[in-house]
Amino acid sequence: MQKRNEIMKRSTLGVFLVLLVLTASWVLAASPPFRIQMESWSPYFAPVAATVTAGSTIRWENPTGSHHTITHDGCRGTGACAFDSGAIGPDSVFELSGLPPGLYPYHCTLHPIMRGTLAVLDARHPSEI
Ligand SMILES: [Cu+2]
Known part of the structure; x- marks a missing residue:
């Protein structure tokens, strides 16, 4: 009986851990995107x-x-091209994911005055880029 209780406890813990992992991955997958708004004025x-x-x-x-x-x-040069959206029309969006950690300066090819920077941090070493 003692052994049976122990088995029940362990399997309950196992089910709990599986549910915890499933919930965590669902929360991570469902996290909303980081939004950047384009504007007609500086910056x-x-x-x-x-x-x-x-x-x-x-x-x-x-x-x-x-x-x-x-x-x-x-x-635009001989460097590695990490992303290029092509033309994004009014009221449209461009989504990007899976970028490796690094610093990504970007621009608009139609209006080169439009410039921004995206820094992707390694979650394990957030102080390094
Ligand atoms: Cu533009």
Whole structure:
């Protein structure tokens, strides 16, 4: 009887742990995207310097009346091009996820005066970029 109670306790703990992991992964998967708003006036992105942790989804929203792009600065030279949205129309969004930790300056190819920076931090080492 003693042994049976022990088995019951362990299996209850096991079920609890499985439920905990499932709940945690659901919460993480359901976390809302980090939002960056495009604007028609300086500094053109709000926030213009954004910081997120790796694994986050970043969503650029275009409430302006013009098309814009979200283009990593590496795309215009010989560097590595991390992302390039193509034209994002009015009232449209561009979502990005899965970026490795790093610093990503970006611009709009249609209006090169529009410039922003995205910092993706390693969640385990948030002080390093
Ligand atoms: Cu633009």
